[in-house]
Amino acid sequence: MRIPQQERSRATQQRLLEATVDCLIEHGWSGTTTTLVAQRAGLSRGAQLHHYPTKAALVLAAVEHLAARRAEEIRVEAAALPVPELDRAVELLAAAFTGPLYVAALEIWVAARTDALLRTALVPLEARVGRELHRLAVDLFGADESRPRVREAVQATLDLLRGLGVANLLSDDSARRRSILAVWTGQLAEVLA
Template sequence: MDTASGVSDREPRQERSRATRARLLDAAVGCLSERGAAGTTVGAVAERAGVSRGAAQHHFPTREDLLLAALRHIVDSRGTDLRRRVESVPGGPGRTEAVVQMVVDAFSGTGFNAALQLWAGAASDPALRERVIPLEEQVGREVHRAVVDLLGADESVPGTREAVQATLDLARGLGLANLLTDDGARRRHIVRQWARMLDQALAAGD
Protein backbone atom coordinates (compact mmCIF):
# COMPACT_ATOMS: atom_id res chain seq x y z
CA MET A 1 0.00 0.00 0.00
CA ASP A 2 1.30 3.47 -0.86
CA THR A 3 1.96 5.29 2.44
CA ALA A 4 1.35 8.77 1.04
CA SER A 5 -1.95 7.63 -0.45
CA GLY A 6 -2.98 6.06 2.85
CA VAL A 7 -2.32 9.31 4.71
CA SER A 8 -4.20 11.36 2.11
CA ASP A 9 -7.16 8.98 2.38
CA ARG A 10 -7.23 9.27 6.16
CA GLU A 11 -7.17 13.07 6.17
CA PRO A 12 -10.49 13.50 4.28
CA ARG A 13 -12.06 10.85 6.54
CA GLN A 14 -10.86 12.70 9.62
CA GLU A 15 -12.18 15.97 8.24
CA ARG A 16 -15.57 14.40 7.55
CA SER A 17 -15.59 12.90 11.04
CA ARG A 18 -14.82 16.29 12.61
CA ALA A 19 -17.50 17.95 10.50
CA THR A 20 -20.07 15.31 11.52
CA ARG A 21 -19.16 15.70 15.18
CA ALA A 22 -19.50 19.49 14.93
CA ARG A 23 -22.94 19.16 13.29
CA LEU A 24 -24.05 16.81 16.03
CA LEU A 25 -22.88 19.16 18.77
CA ASP A 26 -24.59 22.15 17.17
CA ALA A 27 -27.75 20.08 16.77
CA ALA A 28 -27.58 18.95 20.40
CA VAL A 29 -27.30 22.55 21.60
CA GLY A 30 -30.29 23.50 19.43
CA CYS A 31 -32.33 20.56 20.72
CA LEU A 32 -31.51 21.36 24.34
CA SER A 33 -32.51 24.98 23.87
CA GLU A 34 -35.80 24.16 22.16
CA ARG A 35 -36.85 20.82 23.64
CA GLY A 36 -35.06 20.60 26.97
CA ALA A 37 -32.97 17.72 28.24
CA ALA A 38 -35.84 15.24 28.06
CA GLY A 39 -36.37 15.90 24.35
CA THR A 40 -32.68 15.76 23.48
CA THR A 41 -32.25 12.14 22.46
CA VAL A 42 -29.56 10.69 20.23
CA GLY A 43 -32.19 10.05 17.56
CA ALA A 44 -33.57 13.59 17.67
CA VAL A 45 -30.08 15.10 17.49
CA ALA A 46 -29.06 12.80 14.62
CA GLU A 47 -32.16 13.76 12.65
CA ARG A 48 -31.56 17.46 13.25
CA ALA A 49 -27.91 17.10 12.21
CA GLY A 50 -28.85 15.17 9.08
CA VAL A 51 -26.83 12.07 9.98
CA SER A 52 -27.77 8.49 10.77
CA ARG A 53 -28.37 7.35 14.33
CA GLY A 54 -25.48 4.92 13.90
CA ALA A 55 -23.13 7.74 12.93
CA ALA A 56 -24.27 9.72 15.97
CA GLN A 57 -23.66 6.76 18.27
CA HIS A 58 -20.22 6.26 16.74
CA HIS A 59 -19.27 9.69 18.10
CA PHE A 60 -21.42 9.58 21.25
CA PRO A 61 -22.23 6.02 22.38
CA THR A 62 -24.71 7.16 25.02
CA ARG A 63 -27.12 10.05 25.51
CA GLU A 64 -25.12 11.18 28.54
CA ASP A 65 -21.95 11.32 26.43
CA LEU A 66 -23.79 13.50 23.92
CA LEU A 67 -25.21 15.85 26.56
CA LEU A 68 -21.86 16.31 28.28
CA ALA A 69 -20.11 16.90 24.97
CA ALA A 70 -22.77 19.49 24.11
CA LEU A 71 -22.13 21.26 27.40
CA ARG A 72 -18.38 21.19 26.76
CA HIS A 73 -19.09 22.64 23.32
CA ILE A 74 -21.08 25.46 24.94
CA VAL A 75 -18.27 26.09 27.44
CA ASP A 76 -15.63 26.23 24.72
CA SER A 77 -17.74 28.50 22.53
CA ARG A 78 -18.42 30.82 25.45
CA GLY A 79 -14.72 30.94 26.26
CA THR A 80 -13.83 31.79 22.67
CA ASP A 81 -16.45 34.54 22.60
CA LEU A 82 -15.26 35.99 25.91
CA ARG A 83 -11.65 36.12 24.69
CA ARG A 84 -12.82 37.89 21.55
CA ARG A 85 -14.94 40.35 23.52
CA VAL A 86 -12.12 41.06 25.98
CA GLU A 87 -10.00 42.49 23.18
CA SER A 88 -12.66 45.11 22.42
CA VAL A 89 -13.37 46.26 25.98
CA PRO A 90 -12.59 50.01 26.10
CA GLY A 91 -10.52 51.78 28.72
CA GLY A 92 -11.59 54.83 30.67
CA PRO A 93 -14.80 55.61 32.55
CA GLY A 94 -17.01 53.28 30.48
CA ARG A 95 -14.88 50.19 31.08
CA THR A 96 -16.83 48.79 34.04
CA GLU A 97 -20.15 49.06 32.22
CA ALA A 98 -18.64 47.38 29.15
CA VAL A 99 -17.34 44.53 31.32
CA VAL A 100 -20.71 44.08 33.04
CA GLN A 101 -22.45 44.08 29.65
CA MET A 102 -20.00 41.47 28.38
CA VAL A 103 -20.78 39.21 31.33
CA VAL A 104 -24.54 39.69 30.92
CA ASP A 105 -24.26 38.84 27.22
CA ALA A 106 -22.33 35.67 28.11
CA PHE A 107 -25.39 34.45 30.01
CA SER A 108 -27.84 34.81 27.13
CA GLY A 109 -28.64 33.29 23.76
CA THR A 110 -29.07 29.73 22.54
CA GLY A 111 -25.99 28.41 24.35
CA PHE A 112 -27.15 29.72 27.71
CA ASN A 113 -30.69 28.42 27.11
CA ALA A 114 -29.29 25.00 26.26
CA ALA A 115 -27.05 24.96 29.34
CA LEU A 116 -29.97 26.00 31.51
CA GLN A 117 -32.08 23.12 30.20
CA LEU A 118 -29.25 20.74 30.91
CA TRP A 119 -28.88 22.09 34.46
CA ALA A 120 -32.59 21.51 35.00
CA GLY A 121 -32.29 17.95 33.70
CA ALA A 122 -29.22 17.29 35.83
CA ALA A 123 -31.04 18.47 38.96
CA SER A 124 -33.19 15.32 38.87
CA ASP A 125 -30.52 13.00 37.40
CA PRO A 126 -27.76 12.31 39.97
CA ALA A 127 -25.41 10.65 37.45
CA LEU A 128 -25.69 13.52 35.00
CA ARG A 129 -25.45 16.07 37.80
CA GLU A 130 -22.16 14.59 38.97
CA ARG A 131 -20.66 15.12 35.52
CA VAL A 132 -22.20 18.55 34.88
CA ILE A 133 -21.08 20.26 38.09
CA PRO A 134 -17.30 20.21 37.35
CA LEU A 135 -17.86 21.82 33.95
CA GLU A 136 -20.06 24.54 35.40
CA GLU A 137 -17.51 25.21 38.12
CA GLN A 138 -14.86 25.58 35.44
CA VAL A 139 -16.98 28.11 33.56
CA GLY A 140 -17.60 30.06 36.75
CA ARG A 141 -13.89 30.22 37.55
CA GLU A 142 -12.94 31.31 34.03
CA VAL A 143 -15.52 34.07 33.82
CA HIS A 144 -14.77 35.24 37.36
CA ARG A 145 -11.06 35.46 36.62
CA ALA A 146 -11.70 37.32 33.36
CA VAL A 147 -13.84 39.91 35.16
CA VAL A 148 -11.27 40.38 37.93
CA ASP A 149 -8.51 40.91 35.37
CA LEU A 150 -10.55 43.29 33.22
CA LEU A 151 -11.54 45.42 36.20
CA GLY A 152 -8.08 45.33 37.73
CA ALA A 153 -9.77 44.29 40.96
CA ASP A 154 -7.79 43.26 44.04
CA GLU A 155 -9.51 40.27 45.61
CA SER A 156 -7.37 40.53 48.72
CA VAL A 157 -9.50 43.57 49.61
CA PRO A 158 -12.55 42.49 51.68
CA GLY A 159 -15.76 42.55 49.67
CA THR A 160 -14.13 42.64 46.22
CA ARG A 161 -14.55 38.94 45.46
CA GLU A 162 -18.17 39.08 46.57
CA ALA A 163 -18.82 42.13 44.37
CA VAL A 164 -17.44 40.33 41.33
CA GLN A 165 -19.38 37.15 42.13
CA ALA A 166 -22.56 39.18 42.58
CA THR A 167 -22.01 40.49 39.04
CA LEU A 168 -21.99 36.93 37.71
CA ASP A 169 -25.07 36.02 39.75
CA LEU A 170 -26.86 39.10 38.43
CA ALA A 171 -25.97 38.12 34.86
CA ARG A 172 -27.40 34.62 35.35
CA GLY A 173 -30.58 36.06 36.82
CA LEU A 174 -31.03 38.47 33.92
CA GLY A 175 -30.41 35.63 31.48
CA LEU A 176 -33.11 33.57 33.18
CA ALA A 177 -35.58 36.49 33.13
CA ASN A 178 -34.94 36.95 29.41
CA LEU A 179 -35.97 33.38 28.55
CA LEU A 180 -39.69 34.11 28.45
CA THR A 181 -39.78 37.75 27.32
CA ASP A 182 -37.46 40.22 25.64
CA ASP A 183 -36.04 42.03 28.63
CA GLY A 184 -33.53 44.11 26.68
CA ALA A 185 -34.63 47.62 27.67
CA ARG A 186 -34.76 46.86 31.39
CA ARG A 187 -31.48 44.96 31.21
CA ARG A 188 -29.66 47.98 29.77
CA HIS A 189 -30.78 50.17 32.69
CA ILE A 190 -29.81 47.50 35.20
CA VAL A 191 -26.38 47.01 33.61
CA ARG A 192 -25.72 50.75 33.75
CA GLN A 193 -26.81 51.07 37.38
CA TRP A 194 -24.94 47.95 38.46
CA ALA A 195 -21.77 49.26 36.83
CA ARG A 196 -22.05 52.45 38.89
CA MET A 197 -22.56 50.44 42.07
CA LEU A 198 -19.64 48.14 41.20
CA ASP A 199 -17.36 51.12 40.61
CA GLN A 200 -18.33 52.50 44.00
CA ALA A 201 -17.75 49.15 45.70
CA LEU A 202 -14.31 48.73 44.12
CA ALA A 203 -13.36 52.35 44.89
CA ALA A 204 -14.41 51.90 48.53
CA GLY A 205 -12.20 48.82 48.74
CA ASP A 206 -9.24 50.74 47.33
Protein backbone atom coordinates in the same frame (compact mmCIF):
# COMPACT_ATOMS: atom_id res chain seq x y z
CA MET B 1 -8.00 8.61 0.24
CA ARG B 2 -9.92 11.80 -0.24
CA ILE B 3 -10.40 12.91 3.29
CA PRO B 4 -8.45 11.47 6.17
CA GLN B 5 -10.90 9.57 8.30
CA GLN B 6 -9.61 11.06 11.50
CA GLU B 7 -10.52 14.50 10.28
CA ARG B 8 -13.82 13.31 8.90
CA SER B 9 -14.66 11.70 12.21
CA ARG B 10 -13.84 14.88 14.07
CA ALA B 11 -15.96 16.94 11.70
CA THR B 12 -18.95 14.63 12.08
CA GLN B 13 -18.65 14.72 15.84
CA GLN B 14 -18.55 18.50 15.74
CA ARG B 15 -21.70 18.50 13.65
CA LEU B 16 -23.39 16.22 16.14
CA LEU B 17 -22.43 18.39 19.08
CA GLU B 18 -23.53 21.58 17.33
CA ALA B 19 -26.80 19.91 16.45
CA THR B 20 -27.26 18.91 20.08
CA VAL B 21 -26.74 22.45 21.29
CA ASP B 22 -29.08 23.78 18.60
CA CYS B 23 -31.76 21.33 19.64
CA LEU B 24 -31.36 22.36 23.26
CA ILE B 25 -31.88 25.97 22.26
CA GLU B 26 -34.85 25.32 20.02
CA HIS B 27 -36.63 22.46 21.71
CA GLY B 28 -35.34 22.40 25.25
CA TRP B 29 -33.99 19.45 27.15
CA SER B 30 -36.92 17.07 26.87
CA GLY B 31 -37.35 18.00 23.22
CA THR B 32 -33.78 17.06 22.47
CA THR B 33 -34.09 13.48 21.27
CA THR B 34 -31.32 11.51 19.70
CA THR B 35 -33.38 11.10 16.55
CA LEU B 36 -33.84 14.83 16.20
CA VAL B 37 -30.18 15.51 16.77
CA ALA B 38 -29.20 13.01 14.10
CA GLN B 39 -31.67 14.53 11.66
CA ARG B 40 -30.42 18.02 12.34
CA ALA B 41 -26.84 16.94 11.88
CA GLY B 42 -27.86 15.40 8.57
CA LEU B 43 -26.71 12.01 9.78
CA SER B 44 -28.22 8.60 10.20
CA ARG B 45 -28.92 7.25 13.64
CA GLY B 46 -26.44 4.53 12.96
CA ALA B 47 -23.62 6.97 12.42
CA GLN B 48 -24.67 8.83 15.53
CA LEU B 49 -24.57 5.71 17.63
CA HIS B 50 -21.23 4.88 16.16
CA HIS B 51 -19.70 8.07 17.53
CA TYR B 52 -21.74 8.35 20.72
CA PRO B 53 -23.13 5.00 21.76
CA THR B 54 -25.60 6.41 24.28
CA LYS B 55 -27.51 9.59 24.73
CA ALA B 56 -25.56 10.30 27.90
CA ALA B 57 -22.29 10.14 25.99
CA LEU B 58 -23.63 12.56 23.40
CA VAL B 59 -24.90 15.04 25.92
CA LEU B 60 -21.78 14.96 28.06
CA ALA B 61 -19.66 15.65 25.01
CA ALA B 62 -22.04 18.43 24.06
CA VAL B 63 -21.68 19.94 27.51
CA GLU B 64 -17.93 20.25 27.13
CA HIS B 65 -18.36 21.59 23.66
CA LEU B 66 -20.83 24.15 24.93
CA ALA B 67 -18.56 25.22 27.76
CA ALA B 68 -15.73 25.72 25.32
CA ARG B 69 -17.90 27.77 22.99
CA ARG B 70 -19.20 29.95 25.81
CA ALA B 71 -15.74 30.60 27.12
CA GLU B 72 -14.44 31.42 23.68
CA GLU B 73 -17.32 33.73 22.86
CA ILE B 74 -16.70 35.72 26.00
CA ARG B 75 -12.98 35.81 25.40
CA VAL B 76 -13.41 37.04 21.85
CA GLU B 77 -15.71 39.83 22.88
CA ALA B 78 -13.45 40.68 25.75
CA ALA B 79 -10.53 41.01 23.37
CA ALA B 80 -12.56 43.49 21.31
CA LEU B 81 -12.70 45.73 24.33
CA PRO B 82 -9.61 47.90 24.25
CA VAL B 83 -9.99 50.20 27.21
CA PRO B 84 -11.13 48.77 30.53
CA GLU B 85 -14.36 50.63 31.10
CA LEU B 86 -16.75 49.29 33.69
CA ASP B 87 -20.02 50.02 31.92
CA ARG B 88 -18.94 48.30 28.74
CA ALA B 89 -17.45 45.40 30.65
CA VAL B 90 -20.71 44.72 32.49
CA GLU B 91 -22.65 45.09 29.26
CA LEU B 92 -20.42 42.56 27.59
CA LEU B 93 -20.84 40.05 30.38
CA ALA B 94 -24.57 40.63 30.38
CA ALA B 95 -24.69 39.67 26.72
CA ALA B 96 -23.06 36.38 27.61
CA PHE B 97 -25.88 35.69 30.06
CA THR B 98 -28.71 36.44 27.67
CA GLY B 99 -27.64 34.73 24.49
CA PRO B 100 -28.72 31.31 23.23
CA LEU B 101 -25.63 29.66 24.63
CA TYR B 102 -26.61 30.63 28.15
CA VAL B 103 -30.08 29.27 27.50
CA ALA B 104 -28.63 25.97 26.41
CA ALA B 105 -26.46 25.85 29.51
CA LEU B 106 -29.49 26.59 31.67
CA GLU B 107 -31.41 23.74 30.09
CA ILE B 108 -28.58 21.41 30.99
CA TRP B 109 -28.21 22.71 34.55
CA VAL B 110 -31.86 22.25 35.28
CA ALA B 111 -31.89 18.82 33.71
CA ALA B 112 -28.77 17.81 35.60
CA ARG B 113 -30.47 18.53 38.90
CA THR B 114 -32.53 15.37 38.57
CA ASP B 115 -30.15 13.35 36.40
CA ALA B 116 -27.46 11.77 38.54
CA LEU B 117 -25.14 10.97 35.66
CA LEU B 118 -25.23 14.44 34.17
CA ARG B 119 -24.92 15.99 37.57
CA THR B 120 -21.75 14.24 38.61
CA ALA B 121 -20.17 15.10 35.28
CA LEU B 122 -21.35 18.67 35.37
CA VAL B 123 -20.46 19.81 38.87
CA PRO B 124 -16.66 19.75 38.47
CA LEU B 125 -16.89 21.16 34.96
CA GLU B 126 -19.06 24.05 36.04
CA ALA B 127 -16.81 24.74 38.98
CA ARG B 128 -13.93 25.21 36.58
CA VAL B 129 -15.94 27.30 34.13
CA GLY B 130 -17.19 29.39 37.02
CA ARG B 131 -13.67 30.11 38.19
CA GLU B 132 -12.59 31.04 34.69
CA LEU B 133 -15.53 33.36 34.35
CA HIS B 134 -14.75 34.97 37.65
CA ARG B 135 -11.15 35.49 36.64
CA LEU B 136 -12.27 36.98 33.35
CA ALA B 137 -14.61 39.35 35.12
CA VAL B 138 -11.89 40.44 37.51
CA ASP B 139 -9.63 41.23 34.57
CA LEU B 140 -12.36 43.03 32.68
CA PHE B 141 -13.19 45.14 35.68
CA GLY B 142 -9.58 45.76 36.52
CA ALA B 143 -10.49 44.75 40.05
CA ASP B 144 -8.07 44.31 42.92
CA GLU B 145 -9.33 41.31 44.85
CA SER B 146 -7.02 41.88 47.76
CA ARG B 147 -9.20 44.80 48.80
CA PRO B 148 -12.19 44.13 51.02
CA ARG B 149 -15.55 43.32 49.47
CA VAL B 150 -14.17 43.37 45.93
CA ARG B 151 -14.30 39.64 45.44
CA GLU B 152 -17.87 39.43 46.69
CA ALA B 153 -18.94 42.36 44.55
CA VAL B 154 -17.59 40.71 41.41
CA GLN B 155 -19.32 37.45 42.25
CA ALA B 156 -22.52 39.30 43.03
CA THR B 157 -22.34 40.88 39.61
CA LEU B 158 -22.07 37.50 37.95
CA ASP B 159 -24.90 36.07 40.01
CA LEU B 160 -27.03 39.09 39.25
CA LEU B 161 -26.42 38.48 35.56
CA ARG B 162 -27.39 34.85 36.01
CA GLY B 163 -30.66 35.97 37.52
CA LEU B 164 -31.31 38.56 34.85
CA GLY B 165 -30.71 35.85 32.31
CA VAL B 166 -33.45 33.76 33.89
CA ALA B 167 -35.82 36.71 33.89
CA ASN B 168 -35.10 37.11 30.21
CA LEU B 169 -36.14 33.55 29.41
CA LEU B 170 -39.81 34.02 28.70
CA SER B 171 -40.03 37.58 27.52
CA ASP B 172 -37.66 40.26 26.40
CA ASP B 173 -36.42 42.03 29.48
CA SER B 174 -33.66 44.19 28.07
CA ALA B 175 -35.16 47.55 29.05
CA ARG B 176 -35.52 46.58 32.67
CA ARG B 177 -32.15 44.93 32.64
CA ARG B 178 -30.47 48.03 31.35
CA SER B 179 -31.80 50.27 34.07
CA ILE B 180 -30.97 47.76 36.77
CA LEU B 181 -27.46 47.28 35.51
CA ALA B 182 -26.94 51.02 35.27
CA VAL B 183 -27.65 51.41 38.96
CA TRP B 184 -25.67 48.36 40.01
CA THR B 185 -22.67 49.35 37.93
CA GLY B 186 -22.57 52.57 39.92
CA GLN B 187 -22.55 50.63 43.17
CA LEU B 188 -19.93 48.28 41.83
CA ALA B 189 -17.70 51.18 40.85
CA GLU B 190 -17.81 52.44 44.43
CA VAL B 191 -16.63 49.12 45.79
CA LEU B 192 -13.90 48.73 43.20
CA ALA B 193 -12.64 52.28 43.44
